[in-house]
Amino acid sequence: MPIVPGLRSCYTKVGRIFYFGRMLDKIRLHAAGKLPEAEYAANLGKGFDGRTCSFLRVNYDELKAKVLTGGLSDEQLLAWADQHGGSRSDEDCEIWNNFMMKRCWRDEGAALLARRIQESGLEGKPILAMFDYIDFDEGRDPVATRAWEALVAQKPK
Secondary structure, eight states: OOOOOOOOOTTTTTTTTEEEEHHHHHHHHHHTOOOOHHHHHGTSSSSSHHHHHHHHTTOHHHHHHHHHHHHHHHHHHHHHHHHOOOOOHHHHHHHHHHHHHHTTSTTTHHHHHHHHHHHHHTTSSSOSSSHHHHHHHOOOOHHHTTTTHHHHHHHHO
C-alpha cells in the first residue's frame, strides 16, 4: 500500500486503546479525499474499524458523523465513545490491546496474514501479526522502532 501522510500506526494509542486514532485518521482522510480508495475505502467501518467500534459499543456511522463535525480532539472523541458505549476498565483495555496487537498470530486470521504478506512481497520481514504487516506495508518498521516498548511507556499509572 502507499504511504499515506497523516495515517498513524495501529500501535499508536489514544487514551488507553490501540487503533482508535488510526480509525479517526482514516475517517478524516477519506472525507478529505486523501485516503487511497482502492486500498482502504472498501474496509472503512469493517475489519479493525468494526472491531474497535464493537469494543467501544458505538456505531461506526455515528462515530464517523461525530468525527466529521470537526472541532473535537481524539481524546474528546474517545470520551464521547465512553459516554455513549460505556466506560471500559483498565483490564478491559489491556485485554483489548493484547488481542489487537496479536491478531492473526496463531489464530484463525493467520492464513489471511500469510496471504497478505505474500501478495505484498513482504516475505522475510519479521511480521508476526496484522499490526506488524500493516506497518511494514505502509513503510514503517515496528520491529526496528520496537513499537511495543513505546506502548509500555504510555501505559497509565
